[in-house]
Amino acid sequence: MKSFYVTTPIYYVNDVPHIGHAYTTIAADVLARYHRQLGEEVFFLTGTDEHGSPAARAAERRGVTPQEHVDEMVVKFQELVRQVDASNDFFIRTTDAEHCRRVQEFIQRLYDQGDIYLKSYRGLYCSSCEAFYQEKDLDDGKCPDHGTEPELVEEENYFFRLSRYADRLERHYREHPDFVLQQSRYNEALSFIGGGLEDISISRATLKWGVPVPWDPEQVVYVWVDALLNYITALGYAGEEDLTGRFWPADYHLMGKDILKFHAVIWPAMLLAAGMELPRHLFVHGYLLMGGRKMSKTRGNVLDPFAVMEKYGVDAFRFYCFREVTFGQDGVVSLNGFETRYNSELANELGNLLSRVVAMIRKYREGVIPAPGGDSSLAGAAAELSRVVEEKMSVVDLSGCLEAIWGFVRSLNRHVEASAPWKLAREEERAGELDQVLYELAEGLRICAVYLHPFIPRTSVEILRRLGLEGQDGDLSIDGAAWGGLAPGGSVSDGDVLFAKLD
Ligand code: ME8
DSSP: OOEEEEEEEEEEOSSOOOHHHHHHHHHHHHHHHHHHHTTOEEEEEEEEEOOSHHHHHHHHHHTSOHHHHHHHHHHHHHHHHHHTTOOOSEEEETTOHHHHHHHHHHHHHHHHTTOEEEEEEEEEEETTTTEEEOGGGSBTTBOTTTOOOOEEEEEEEEEEOGGGGHHHHHHHHHHOTTSEESHHHHHHHHHHHHTOOOOEEOEESSOOSSOEETTEEEEEEOHHHHHHTHHHHHHHHSSSSOOHHHHOSOSEEEEEGGGHHIIIIIHHHHHHHTTOOOOSEEEEEOOEEETTEEOOTTTTOOOOHHHHHHHHOHHHHHHHHHHHSOTTSOEEOOHHHHHHHIIIIIIIIIIIHHHHHHHHHHHHHTTBOOOOOSOOTHHHHHHHHHHHHHHHHHTTOHHHHHHHHHHHHHHHHHHHHHHOHHHHTTOGGGHHHHHHHHHHHHHHHHHHHHHHTTTSHHHHHHHHHHTTOOOOHHHHOSGGGSTTOSOTTOBOOOOSOSSOOOO
């Protein structure tokens, strides 16, 4: 069986989760669900990045130990994962003893083979990014991402010979033009390497909150090295047996553009040093913006995903994320925009369509899905949709995929208007035509439900239930979405309005 491994970044726990965290998690969930529908064996990983100075400082401010702080905060991230209906197979915490042990083993190996050495270092450090900056990369002396002034740090640290891997890394990029998606991100990633690579500090002497360097426990492992390793350590202990052989290399690491450099340079170089395969793709999405700026904890301009889901439901939130913003690019999100789409698309175009179709089958055919009389004009559109979904999902164009599905939803609405079943129902001799139209609408809705499943899983299962289908694995398979898969004779059922219209 083909395997598929997708990851999200592991999120910092210095503050509460926000909509940006929900966004990447849902995107990974969409991919995971889709690949399960293809019949693949899927591993979907998410989790939390719990070491490092922001978490240590947050704990200090609150007068608790770092461990107490992260134990408290992780609950909110696990709650977010649950509430967005993420179907993750594991949730890794970098404070897991199993993870820490494997991080130590990994860097010990690099140390033993001469890839790590001791050196004293002086540099400008942004502790929110957990990264050193060169003067020229600052905005007016401030961190371009956080708007805060970096501190001058001077320490004796362990360095990883990143420079040694620059050529091999560049070759990997040349040989794998789809290593980083999309093209502009690939170019950006390649330009990091083209500019030459300097060795990087991979330990901290002044910080206590981290994984101890095994040969020098006075130092802790740099939080980014610790964090990146999660993608392989998790496979070692998430299951009863070691899953590394089955799932590594990862198919997709999803992330926002803020952390591309770490994933595009440091991570693959670490893997090359360890003689491991590189992930197949990094997919970099844009920022969700409110009022034109990236939402971030440091800036405080965050939209609370819990409040949004509580008020409008999880599927409406998931839908909006991939409908409003082209996946891969930055996009502005707002409550107004959300409510507009909710009403016009979810309530009117989808919810209303389902209740009309079910009501007509009840009214005209006693709730039983009739047999079609012949070929359908919608079969071609369904076949085209199937082709486009496959094409878009194969390049992680989640919004393009949803757009195509929505085009099909709209064609069903047009079909209702054009065929006017209420008129056909008044003419006895047109009963065959009415059967045909009712079947087509039910079948069209079933196909929508299958393709919509990765995006709005609850709604998808509910649509299938109304059409007399269980929404079990078989009903959800992508293969089963082919036109004509709906067996006539099943009974439709009633239910609450899918998306109640907002005032
Ligand atoms: O960077 N729009 O954690 P983090 C879209 N621990 N996505 C956003 C976003 C926004 N406005 N804000 C955040 C870290 N994200 C490290 C990662 S991985 C080995 C270690 C998402 O809590 C996006 O995926 O700052 C971004 O890359 C990630 O959250 C950063 O999360």
